[in-house]
Amino acid sequence: xxxxxxxxxxLVILGxxxxxxxxxxxxxxxxxxxxxxxTPWSDTTGPLKNAKNWHIYQIGNKNQREIGHKTIxxxxxxxNLNTGELVPWxxxxxxxxxxxxxxxxxxxxxxxxxxxxxxSCTDVKFTLEMLRDNSDLxxxxxxxxxxxxxxxxxxxxxxxxxxxxxxxWFHMNLALGHENHQVILPSHIWGxxxxxxxxxxxxxxxxxxxxxxxxxxxxxxxxYIFDRRDDWWGTETGFMDNPAPERIILVSVGGDESxxxxxxxDNVDSGHPLQPGSFKAATKRNENIRSWxxxxxxxxxxDGCGYVLFMNLAKEPWNNRDVRLAIxxxxxxxxxxxxxxxxxxxxxxxxxxxYMSGRWITPATQKIIDKYDRDKTDHQLVAKHMKAxxxxxxxxxxxxxxxxxxxxxxxxxxxLAPLAPxxxxxxxxxxxxxxxxxxxxxxxAWVDDLKVxxxxxxFMVHCGSLGEPYQTLKDLxxxxxxxxxxxxxxxxxxxxxxxxxxxxxKLEKIPGSLDDxxxxxxxxxxxxxxxxxxxxxxxxxxxxxVVYNEKYWTNWPGGENPYAAPYPCWEAWNLxxxxxxxx
Amino acid sequence: MNLNYVLIRFFQSLLIIFIAVTIxxxxxxxxxxxxxxxxxxxxxxxxxxxxxxxEEMAKIYRKKFGxxxxxxxxxxxxLKDLTTFNLGVSLVNFPETVAxxxxxxxxxxxxxxxxxxxITFLLGTIIGAIIAWPSxxxxxxxxxxxxxxxxxxxxxxxxxILLFLFSVVWAVFPAGGGYSPLLxxxxxxxxxxxxxxxxxxxxxxxxxxxxxxxxxxxxAMMISVxxxxxxxxxxxxxxxxxxxxxxxxxxNALLPQFTNLALTLGTVIGGAVLVEIIFxxxxxxxxxxxxxxxxxxFVIQGIVYILILSLGVCLFLIDLLYPLIDPRIKYSD
Numbered sequence: 001x002x003x004x005x006x007x008x009x010x011l012v013i014l015g016x017x018x019x020x021x022x023x024x025x026x027x028x029x030x031x032x033x034x035x036x037x038x039t040p041w042s043d044t045t046g047p048l049k050n051a052k053n054w055h056i057y058q059i060g061n062k063n064q065r066e067i068g069h070k071t072i073x074x075x076x077x078x079x080n081l082n083t084g085e086l087v088p089w090x091x092x093x094x095x096x097x098x099x100x101x102x103x104x105x106x107x108x109x110x111x112x113x114x115x116x117x118x119x120s121c122t123d124v125k126f127t128l129e130m131l132r133d134n135s136d137l138x139x140x141x142x143x144x145x146x147x148x149x150x151x152x153x154x155x156x157x158x159x160x161x162x163x164x165x166x167x168x169w170f171h172m173n174l175a176l177g178h179e180n181h182q183v184i185l186p187s188h189i190w191g192x193x194x195x196x197x198x199x200x201x202x203x204x205x206x207x208x209x210x211x212x213x214x215x216x217x218x219x220x221x222x223x224y225i226f227d228r229r230d231d232w233w234g235t236e237t238g239f240m241d242n243p244a245p246e247r248i249i250l251v252s253v254g255g256d257e258s259x260x261x262x263x264x265x266d267n268v269d270s271g272h273p274l275q276p277g278s279f280k281a282a283t284k285r286n287e288n289i290r291s292w293x294x295x296x297x298x299x300x301x302x303d304g305c306g307y308v309l310f311m312n313l314a315k316e317p318w319n320n321r322d323v324r325l326a327i328x329x330x331x332x333x334x335x336x337x338x339x340x341x342x343x344x345x346x347x348x349x350x351x352x353x354x355y356m357s358g359r360w361i362t363p364a365t366q367k368i369i370d371k372y373d374r375d376k377t378d379h380q381l382v383a384k385h386m387k388a389x390x391x392x393x394x395x396x397x398x399x400x401x402x403x404x405x406x407x408x409x410x411x412x413x414x415x416l417a418p419l420a421p422x423x424x425x426x427x428x429x430x431x432x433x434x435x436x437x438x439x440x441x442x443x444x445a446w447v448d449d450l451k452v453x454x455x456x457x458x459f460m461v462h463c464g465s466l467g468e469p470y471q472t473l474k475d476l477x478x479x480x481x482x483x484x485x486x487x488x489x490x491x492x493x494x495x496x497x498x499x500x501x502x503x504x505x506k507l508e509k510i511p512g513s514l515d516d517x518x519x520x521x522x523x524x525x526x527x528x529x530x531x532x533x534x535x536x537x538x539x540x541x542x543x544x545x546v547v548y549n550e551k552y553w554t555n556w557p558g559g560e561n562p563y564a565a566p567y568p569c570w571e572a573w574n575l576x577x578x579x580x581x582x583x
Numbered sequence: 584m585n586l587n588y589v590l591i592r593f594f595q596s597l598l599i600i601f602i603a604v605t606i607x608x609x610x611x612x613x614x615x616x617x618x619x620x621x622x623x624x625x626x627x628x629x630x631x632x633x634x635x636x637x638e639e640m641a642k643i644y645r646k647k648f649g650x651x652x653x654x655x656x657x658x659x660x661x662l663k664d665l666t667t668f669n670l671g672v673s674l675v676n677f678p679e680t681v682a683x684x685x686x687x688x689x690x691x692x693x694x695x696x697x698x699x700x701x702i703t704f705l706l707g708t709i710i711g712a713i714i715a716w717p718s719x720x721x722x723x724x725x726x727x728x729x730x731x732x733x734x735x736x737x738x739x740x741x742x743x744i745l746l747f748l749f750s751v752v753w754a755v756f757p758a759g760g761g762y763s764p765l766l767x768x769x770x771x772x773x774x775x776x777x778x779x780x781x782x783x784x785x786x787x788x789x790x791x792x793x794x795x796x797x798x799x800x801x802x803a804m805m806i807s808v809x810x811x812x813x814x815x816x817x818x819x820x821x822x823x824x825x826x827x828x829x830x831x832x833x834x835n836a837l838l839p840q841f842t843n844l845a846l847t848l849g850t851v852i853g854g855a856v857l858v859e860i861i862f863x864x865x866x867x868x869x870x871x872x873x874x875x876x877x878x879x880x881f882v883i884q885g886i887v888y889i890l891i892l893s894l895g896v897c898l899f900l901i902d903l904l905y906p907l908i909d910p911r912i913k914y915s916d
Contacts, residue, residue, distance in 0.1 A: 027767045037764045046873040047688060047865045049676035059644065060677030136644075220768075221687035222761055222865050251764045254863035261750055261758030262863075268764065285751060444878065445615035 027217050027225065033552045033582060036245035039253035039262070039271030040066040041569040042544075047221040048252050054200040054208040054216070056181070057130075057137040063224075064181045067250040069571045071226040072114075072210035073183040076105065076124075077175035078572040081304070081355045082562035084467055086175060087575060090119060090184065090211060094175070100165040100509075105174075107156040110237035113186045114209050114229060121152035126187035128160065134195050139182050142173060167511040171467075177565065177572030178304070178466055186210075212574070213243050224250040243578045245553070259547070263289055266551045271568050273300070273544040276342040288551040292566055293559045297343035300543030301566050302354035305463035307345075307419060309410075309537040314453050314484050314494040317389065317406060324534045326385035326399075327408070330430030331423060332377040337540055340418030345540040349374045350527065351472035353465035353541055355565070359514060360469050364524050372531040382430045399431045408434040411458040413446050419459050419539065450492045453484045461542055462490050468512025469523045470504070476535055477504045495535035500526060555581045589903065596899045603891040608661050611880045612654070619644050619674065648674060648881075661884070670885035675877040681885035684870050691761055692859075692866035695782055696851035699789040704844050706790070707797020712833050714798070715805030718824065727798065734795020739857035742788035746861060749784060756784050759863035785862045789855060800843065804836035811835075838909055842901060849897030850890065 040048070044066060056064035056073070064073060076091040094105045111119035128150050132143035146169055148161040162169060173180050186209050190198065200208045201219075208216060211233060214226035226248045234240040251268065253259050259272040260279075264286045274282060279299060283289050292301035311318035311327070318324065333347030349369060352360060361369070391399040391406060398405040408427055412420040420436035427434035439446050449455045464471045478501055480491035503526045510519055546566040548556040557564045557576060564575040620641045645651040648671075649660060664671060670681035713719050714727055733741060750758040762768055762777045808814065809832055817827050859868035867886055874882035 029765075029767070032765055035765060046869040047684070049673070049684070050679045051687075052683075053678060055678075058678050060673065060675060060679075062676070218767065221684075222768075223764060225767070249764055251760065252863065252865060254759060254860050254869065257861070258759050258863040261746065262760075264751060265754065265758040267758060267760075440615070444617065444620070447620055448617060451620075 027227075030227075030247040034244075034246040036248045036553060036577070036580065037268045038067070038070070038248065038250055038568060039259060039268055040250065041567070042256075042272050043569075045253060045255050045258075045272075048219075048224065048250065049221075051219040051221055051224065052199065052201050055195075055198055056183070056200075057139065057195070059136065059138055061138075064183065065179070065569050067224055067226070067248070068208075068210075069181065069183070070212075070568075070573050070577050071214035071248055072208055072212045072216060074211050074574060075174065075177065075183055075571050076107075078177035078564075078575055079171070079175060079467070080563060080572065080575070081177065081466055081565040082557075084356070084359065086171075087177070087572070089574075091175075094170050096167065096170075096511075100167040100169075100511075101162050103160045103162070103166075103170045104153070105158040105160065105170070107158065108237075108239070109156060110233055110239075111211055112233040112236075113188075113211055114215055114231075115186075115206060116231075117186065117188050118155070119184070119186075119211055119233075120155040121150075121158045122155075123184050123187045124158045124160075125150040125152055126191060127183075127185045130185075130190070130195055131182070137195060139173075142182075165509060167509065168470075176466065177575075178570050181571060183210075183571075213577075214248055222252055226250075240578060244580050244582055245577065248577070263547055263549050266549060269549045269551075269553055270547060270556075273546050276300075276344045276545055279545045279547065282547075286549070286551075288549050290548050290550060290556070290558070291545045292557075298346065298543065300344055300545040303463075303542055303544055303567060304353045304355055304466045305461040305542040306348050306351055306353065306465070307416065307539045307542055308351070308460055308462040309423075309539060310450075310455075310458045310460050310493050311536070312453055312455055312457070312494060313496070313535060314481075315456065318456065320389050321533055322385040322389035323391075323406070324537070326382045326389070326430075327427070327432070328374055328534055328537050329376065329378045329381040329385070330427050330432065331537065331539070332426055333375060333539055335426065336419060336422050339422040341540070344545065345543050347375055348538045348541050349531065351462045351465055351475070351536075351538055352469065355466050356468060357465075360523070362514075362520065362524075364520070365527055368524060368528050368531060374531055374534065377426075379430055386431070393431055397431055398433050405433040407456070408432045409437045409456050410434060411437045411439065411446060411449075411455055413439050413459065416459040416461075447489065450489055451486055453486075453492075453494065460489055460492070462536065462538065464490065469527070470507045470512055473523070473526045473530065474504050474508065476530065477501050493536045495533070497529060497533065497535075500529045503529070550583060552583055553580045554583050555579055592899060592902050596895050600891055600895045603895075604662070604665060604888055605658075607884055607887045607891065608658055611878070611883045614878055617641065619648075619650070648672070648677075650880075665888060670888065671881035673874075673879055673882050675874075675879045675882075681882050684882060685867065685885060685889065688865060688867045688870050691864060692868065693851060694778075695785055695864060695866060696789070696855060697848065698782075699786045700844070700847050700851060702786070703790045703793050703797055704840065704847075707794050708801045708833075708837065708840055710794075711798040711801025712805050712828070712836065715802040715809070716828055716832075717809075730791070730798065731795045733791040734793065734798075736792065738788050738792025738855070739861055741792050742785065742858050742861045745784050745788055757781050759861075761865045781864075785855075785858050785864055788858055788861075797840070797843075801836060801840055804839055805832055808832050808836045842905075845897050845901045846894075849894040 044062060050061045050063055053061060054063055055061060056068055074090055077089055078087040079085065080087060088108070090108055090111050092106045092108050094103050096103050107119065107121065113119060128143060128147055131137055131140050132147045134140055135144060146162050146164070146166055148163050151159040151161065153159055160170065173182055189207065189209050203216065206215060213228055213232040213234065215229050216224065217227050218225040228242060228246050230242070232242060235242050253262065253272045256275050256278050260274055260282045262268045264282050266286070276299060279291060291299040293299050311324060313319050337343055337345040337347065386399050391401045394400045394405065400406065410420050410424055417438055420438060424434045424436040446458065450458060462472060462475065464475070475491040476493065476495045478496045480486055480488065481494040484494060486492040486494070503522050507519065507522050507526070510516065513519055550556070557566050563579060564572050566576070567573070642651070649657060673679045673681060673684060710727060710730065714724060746758070749756045757763065757780065760781060762774065762781055766774060766777050768774045814827065814831055817831050856868035856872055858864065859866045860872055870882060871886050874886070
């Protein structure tokens, strides 16, 4: 055969192959209206990572957080953070012993792994002890500190023994439905594998294996595809019907603008949040787009955090209560929301989020809030407190002492940038020598400085307000900044108050409950000290404009139907998958 | 080919690459702050946890990634790894390797940028040659004006305008991505069409954003070449205008264009960061941007290393191939 003929032959073969197609993966097409398309949360942009590695406990592997929790892996229990209600799932309940050192968990009969093997206590024991015994796995630090061992009373009864009393331990780690991405792994798959190197990925073997209603059928850097399993244990046991979406696809997103474009074009259903301005522009172009609230200006949903101004209480003049109060009364929180966030946030004075403030700001607590009345702008009060601190206004109208003005450098990590300019102006108007100091985009020097106390004031977030007051009030305990070093960015104020510490120590030992008068009394004592001393200045509740596209799917959770918290990276998003309905 | 010249150029290239990779090692480490502690602290803060000793955890991870070693030891290990193309693992997305990230993104970047660059080269060269030719029709000169105007607009701004008009307002082209979310990518016609469809807007912004430079440089070279003696001689011998245009003028004017093309192709691996971000295109540029924001040292180093290598190799090859393109150029001792 001559060269030209051979070349023609090859071209024809390639053309036929190309034209007719060859589906390597044999994945069937599913109509758009039966497919749920989501993107990762805002902290993950660009191509998807670790597509061929489903070891969800390896450091840096975010697959569980981005999509695993909505598809393959389920939790023992979830919490609807909006109401505090527990939602039993793989487990039906749990109970502590008297001193909170043992929690007994009852597993639900009939739960199965996707390969048909029964889910049992053996799996729970294997997973938790694996995390305890391997220090370089994600969440290992929790189990090394807390877990003594796990005992299987029988296949469905798990006894978790703790090293010390942990009245909140089970809920916070295995039932919260939040960023606690600790789920149980199948011991029959993992038991003989090296937890340091096992990738848990082999589509031919249908790995990863989970109890969830979906199975992974394809994953690459642009998309992960999960198909609904018709043999999900929930339908077999009568626990629940199969979720409506037949397929879930995770696609990558470039950022705010990219998400806006994709959701306007109906290419995605939910995922990356939008800035308030982008959201309003997007809704003008696509009426199917909505957020947590159907009407503004407060569109977004709470995330358990609040924006806060830290002052370094280990340094002068921030260790002076009058100075802190003066700064507080110079701030107009409502204006910060208007200028910085287009009125999309609520002012707050306590580190309480909307997830619990409705329940926990009791009449007694409200009385304390009203007594101190910290959420107001009053330059007369500024003057009163500054004079009490020994300051006088100089010829330029700036507060000064011993010839030096009181400088307030408002150090600001990039993602909190909207707060700095308006507050800087507010403080200047009140006579403070304030300046907005924005950290460079890629710099994390502020983390180091926060940790070692090399700062004056800094904007931060105070997170963790998900179910009870202790969760955030505890962060002002002096033990978190011993030797002037702090471990977590949310506990770096360096506040020292023995009376406050004793209250927190007592709260630590008892579970949070609105039925416990002792707990409520202790909380109010702590709140009183907090508002009296203002060791940090809470500003606004942090809200995010989560987005939903109702073109193909309805029954999203919202202010009118808060059956689950809406954050795509939180474990309880699985409840949303099971509640969505086709339009 | 002069062997001495080749060897000298080879070692010069190696030296340039060595200096460049050293700078590549130093610069990411000059960004303030510790990436490991920053990533851990942020993660822990989000979950409302205070009881973990971040410093202790960070020590474990620094040891894991070799970042607990003195800079000199890190540098030596870095050079050793580069010789074996071991680009390390991603700090932020451990355990994914840098090579995995690059390999998944390279086809997209190369596909988009190589095609766009070649289209720009061909269009720019032909248009530049035509408008420099004295017999060029007047209507062609008018046609060129829009091209020149779009070339003054930065290509990323052009991308935003195109995206707004053709994806948001008129919904003619997709809003971003390498292919449709629902597409099951395979070696078939449907995938090829879908991928090409998604590449239209990014390609247009790249082509029109840089076309003007190619047109102007070709035009300048053509004008310069037309005044040479051999052109006059060819005309006096009765050679046809078309042949003079293509074989005498264009061929000689193309030399700087080829140099420029080789240099441009040498840098395509780095991606067009802004265009890829605007169009959410899954190329190297997107990964580089995310790596800089997350201070993922190893990914930054890996991408820049590949860029250095590709540019160095391209320059070396140009030097060797030039005498073949232009016989007037000879190697000398």
